[in-house]
Amino acid sequence: MKEKISALFDGQLDDDETTRLFVSSAGKAVLRQDCRSYQLIGDALRNETLLDADITDAVMLRLLDEPTVLAPRPRLAWHRPTMALAASLAGVSIVGWLAMQQSKESVVAPLAQNTPAAVRTVVAHDMQEYVIAHQAQSANMQFQGGTEHIRTVALGYGK
């Protein structure tokens, strides 16, 4: 696992492995410690100064209080065959649907790359009240056993 962290640090780990590392709690603990060492080693080899400075912990502690930033699911999901099938079922022809996607050129990304144009942002606090209303209206018909309101507040809306 630690060798994967070394590869991740160099940007040489593929997406799936990267996700797995980030998601596993064992991965997380080792991740930050190792990356800290590796960065220091690199900086020292390059003879840089201020090597004793380390504000990572201070920044991350403050981030605990920040609402989590959100961005939408990448548009790449729309290129999966099941999505095209659903679109055709919806009465939109495949050609028309693809054309519609492509006309919004800033948001379509080719399959091979994870380019930034594929990701768009949503202003989370605008959606806050929609979520509350949605959850309240669907609570009684859903099967959440008392925890249904967590979605209402879980998305970390802020100022």
Add this chain to the structure above:
Amino acid sequence: MRYPVICLLLAGFSLPTLAQSSADALRWMQRANEVSRSLTYTGTFIYQSDSRTETSRLAHVVDGGRELERLEVLDGSPREVLRDNNEVKCYLPDSHLLVLERRNTRRSFPALLPEGPGGLAEVYLIRSGIPVRVAGFETQSILVDPRDEFRYGRQFWVDAKSGLLLKSSLRAENGESLESFTFTELRIGGTIDREALKAHASTRSGEWKIHDLRSTESTGDDGAWVFRNQIPGFRRVSEMKRPSRPDVPESRHVVFSDGLAAISVFIESLPEGKPRPEPGMFAMGAINVYKRFAGDILLVVMGDVPPAALKRLGDGIEAGKR
């Protein structure tokens, strides 16, 4: 409703006779829904969505005919949701906002359960899974697989003894977990200190704003808006007018459900002088959101369903003839 199996004794139910049929699994779900409203319990649970995790405390008390509930998020800012029967208050300290809402009373879960046409089993394949221990409890797991691409899969784990839901997850087409709740500790019954049900947030400082979202009027299906594209299994369950936001004229809120998933459609005219929101498909954890314009009207279609379902429903919305 008749179940072609022997009646399950709710007290002292022993696990060895595994519920195999779909009907049994449905029965477990129905029971879990009932007990979550009728039992008193407190616990701590973890909510996960994308790669975020939040721990929260939940207290639920039934007193006479009255249900009181408090949910408090323990990570990050201290958000709370308090409920007194169907009156809901959400405290959001980061934005000094108190949001008031009222839950829908008209439809409830069991009413959507019956087998036969329109039942859950038509759009989901429901099976029992193997018993598993969760938070020290023996649980029965229930697998719910979608029969089409318009809904997500789910899995539930209910306590074999009390029937309470202890864990649940929402699953995408590729098996990826979109959201999960897991109780890490749960205490059923006993007495609960009334203080545990009061809001900790202090709204007396005067800096708090109150947004009252409670619906002013239920419209029923008055034909003002037409939904040309239906999603299999989803039926309209409510339609109302509400003051959605202080700066926005009345909005209409229509809710569809298939019994497990829910889709909300908000129809509102755009406020004067404000920039148009960006249309398109967005994801907010387990909830997807589809925004589009019908002329000068903004349509927001959202729910815990795949984007395809939202797009299909949303693209078929039209103003009705008056």
Add this chain to the structure above:
Amino acid sequence: MGEREADQALVERVQAGDKQAFGLLVTKYQRKLIRLVARLVRDPAEAEDVAQETFIKAYRALPNFRGDSAFYTWLYRIGINTAKNWLVANGRRATTSSGVSSEDAEQYDEGELLRDVDTPERVLMSKQIVDVVNAAMERLPDDLKTAITLREIDGMAYEEIAQVMDCPIGTVRSRIFRAREAIALELRPLLDTAPDTRW
């Protein structure tokens, strides 16, 4: 994956709600940012504070970052603005010791200005770290030493290193990892930091 793609992948993780990924970006760029900010702010402790502020601002602004530029370029601009605002808020003019204005300061070689800023203690600590790392390097077998040098000093990607060293990419990855582990082992007593588990 190049540097820019690697950073962008981390940014997208943060935009998907993963705060931990932001921590890696902080670890990577913190010293570079502190040095940048110190050109304007001068006092090292205050430079660290301003750098912290910059990272928080960057985190908040991340939904608006679309990857049109490299992450560090974007961070750099936020750093400069934060430093300037800080100076204004603290009633100071942005000058360096030689009396040059802040705009000009951005052009100066960072090494030159930092000599004013470092305290003797900090310079000593930095030097110790450099010494330990260099000593550890000398003790490494040649193949490990070459691999990590090409990566960290020449900034080569694994594919390039594989060509230069005429070996498979998997071998490059393994050599760099083993070099790092060996050096990190020698650094541990000097740093003596327990892992922070709060985040």
